[in-house]
Amino acid sequence: MTGPARLHPQARASLLADYTVQPGVADELFEPDGAIRPVWVPFMNQLARLSPEDIAAHFTRGDQYLRDAGVFYRQYSADPQQERDWPLSHIPVILHEDEWSEICAGLSQRADLLERVVADLYGAANLVCDGHLPPDLVAQNPEWHRPLVGITPASGHFLHFLAFEIGRSPDGSWLVLGDRTQAPSGAGFALENRMATARIFPEPFPRANIRRLAGFFRAFRNAMDALPGADGRRTAILTPGPGNDTYFEHTYIARYLGLVLLEGDDLIVQNGAVQVRTVSGPQPVGVLWRRLDAAYADPLELNQNSQIGTPGLVDAIRQSNVNMVNALGSGIVETRAFMAFLPKIAEVLLGEPLKLPNIATWWCGQPSERDYVKDHADRMLIGQALSRALPFDIDADAALAGAFRGGQDQPLDAWIDANAAGLVGQEAVTLSTTPAWSEGRLLPRPMTVRVMAARTPQGWTFLPGGYARIGRSDDATALPMQQGGSVADVWVMRDHPVPDETLFDPGNFRREDIGALPSRAADNLYWLGRYVERTEGAIRLLRAYHQRLAEAGNAADTRLTRIADLLGGLSIDVNLPLQAALEPALGAARICAGKVRDRFSVDGWAALADLTSSLQALSGTLQPGDDCARALGVLLRKITGFNGLVHENMHRTSGWRFLTFGRAIERADGAAAVLLAFAGDNIAPGLPDVALEYGDSNITHQRRYRIDPTRDTVTDLMVLDANNPRAVLFQLTAMRRIAQDLPSAEVEGRVSAVLRALLPLEAGLVVADPVDITADRLLDLRRALSDISGRLAAAYLI
């Protein structure tokens, strides 16, 4: 810190007027004697210089950033697609680097200890044989996976990436509340917290003294790339998929680190090697950073009911052909009851006591411990021994301070005796408080800090800050975000400015080979293209319907019944409110987009979300006719916005090709379907106009033909015109060009199956006259397009 650590009088007067530290509670801002901790002074003084309006404006900038970046987490609830905005608590937690270094030294020791414990439990199990760990806590543990016993990881290590939940106890010392070894989340969110606070507090000081986060990620990425067999093979993130509560983080980290994001279904195991199915065939994978719980990773050897795993993955691990970060089975050391034994195990395995104690824990399976828990139940949380939840993630089936959380009415002692081996008591620890903003002033709120650790060849390295959880009220059990708590950035401060850090080594520019597109991603992009185009076609037809309805005022009009029939073929009912009518097609597009969120731009996703919210905002009282037609016009402009963003900005990778191919095939098919209904053989006057309107081609028609639309003129413009982007031929040409750029477009002089079907179709239209395009010919065309879709799927997507 430069200069004297003096608090601006304004800070004490206004910001901290209501900030009262409770007795017996440690506080981050104030020392026990009431003096402000010097590390906070520059920040508090800066805050004190801002007016309440300025502060509100600063916070809004951060929130706006998070919304624009699309940061969300998912709440496990009845609606699996429910997304919540990221609950940022705008005031950071500030820790001095000296204190942080001590924490890291303690956690480094703990990380080594956990590694030794996991290795023992999947090896000789000496901890059990020698009586340091009760056998039941392992044998009954759902995270002890027997098929993994006896397997030494290819890298020689089980644990590579960890998180620790730590808190400060009333005496000011730190203690470990929970170990996260299975698939720790938080690193990506920490980055987003930092991006947001950088926008809230952009002033160079104290910003310059805050330790940067990027170096940690660079070190971890380099460490993964250095694992045995990683060279020349892919490093990927294995996600459970869009239904997971932290899926956003998976897509975010994948983009940030340039890793491919895979689901279990993307992988196959052949000859003991893990391969990703791509549009260019199977490609080898060397490292999987796993965000999927082990039980679900392989339905053949682990949980048989898993729909999200990869059959044979355990076999590949057994044959040392893939590195898992972390090893399957590592989750066992998250078990609550282990906390009771780790202090002793540290002395046995490391020959030294824990540098950082963990939360005091007693396993009720031992008689004296059980009695102790019963005698001190009023100061304990008593819960499931094999639970992996953090101490303050309290389920209904637990007792806090002698009372059941779920309100059960039964004697505590009898409950403990009946379930002794299944229960642990944990000291009901009081967490420290830290400033949180509430209605124009700062209030003390309980907090825990999440510390991320990564194994590197030089030892454990730690993410310096980024993530703290803040309680909503004084109640320390309200911490989990699922219950309404919030998340804050953590600043680790140095006394002097820190050098800039970036993810990439400066001056070491290289262009990464991004590798072939996974087949599942290609499939989702292809269908995203189709569904968005289908939605657009439906909007156009619905608009035509309501415009005609406004003119004719009679739903029995032939033009109206024909449009209604055509929409019926797309499962769209013209009598439903617009929202209900269009939601199925748009919803399908959204689902596809949600599965490939890592592959298109944040703006593209925002445009799709905007379209959805515009649709949802449409009033149910919109009147059929003019009202609806105008609303549909608005939607049409929004969907065009999405298309514009995607097609103007997306790199011409194979992902773009599949998306565009999907759009083209859907557009060609839509045009053919409309032609059949409105400009086929023996068509009444007035109908071809609808086709022109669908094809946005009224003006061109007028200029070019100078007569009222006829079957032939409309067919000429909408099928055979190579320069009209709404014409079938134009789209066939676009599809053919894309197909020529796809992998294996030509092998040993033979063109691909997709091209074999496309080329004659295109040539046929190039040489056709409007009179040749009969209804039968249009039907054949639609069948051919469906066949091409099947060929594309067989060649690239399955």
Next chain:
Amino acid sequence: MRYEIRLSIGNHYGAPSDHARTLVRLLPSDLPGRQIVSSRLLSVDPAPSERYETVDFFGNASTVLVFHAPIDRIDLTLRARVERLLQPAILDLSPDLAGLAAELAAYRSLGPGAPHHYTGPSPRIAPDPAIADFARSVVPPGATALQTVETLGRALHAQMRFDAEATDVDTTPSEAFANRHGVCQDFSHVMIAGLRGLGVPAGYVSGFLRTVPPPGQPRLEGADAMHAWVSAWCGAENGWVEYDPTNACTVNQDHITVACGRDYSDVSPVRGTLRTSGEQDSHQKVDVVPL
């Protein structure tokens, strides 16, 4: 007693399956003092692209089959010659249930034979109060562990009706017990649930029964398909004791062991994953002929 075993299992799928991977547990192994395998041969049709033998956590021989090309069926044929050694009558040296709990607590191991694997819930056997209550009601106070096993086995055999049609491979022990019927898998799962409810570690054994009974004796139930029975830990002295609740008998020379585990899920003879949505249909045929 020496046997010639012939087994065929076929799985046929409605739609061809891409990249099928199958884990087969059909090969009997030597068991010291109990069983000697002189030959065993598993043939697979169509021929898999990859095939290798492994031994799982519980010591069961497992065969991994991988098919790179789409298949619409897998036909497996096992031919084995196995000798079952006569077991002497068991001298009951087992403790009562309180004593068993103490011996269990003192047993410090996580090896495949450790009783700790077999005390709690397992993938196919959840604790069931109805089964546990029934077990408590039939076992007299002070019974030894071995008496407990035999008493519960006999009681279940008397209560439950063998019915090859009433249940399927996914029936839970709770359902089978509530309806008091089932096949060997159900009898075994219910008995394991009951024993665990009483604190007796218990596991599941799959294998074969001799098809043709000795002269003058009735044909045993469950001999036309693979069979299953129970293994229970009766303390440090008696160790693991096998009992067949479907036929209310201790296991001796008429039973040939293939695999053991916590429940059916650990020993399922053919465990496979297919990328197919079509119907599946399977059949099984067993012949166990004394030589």
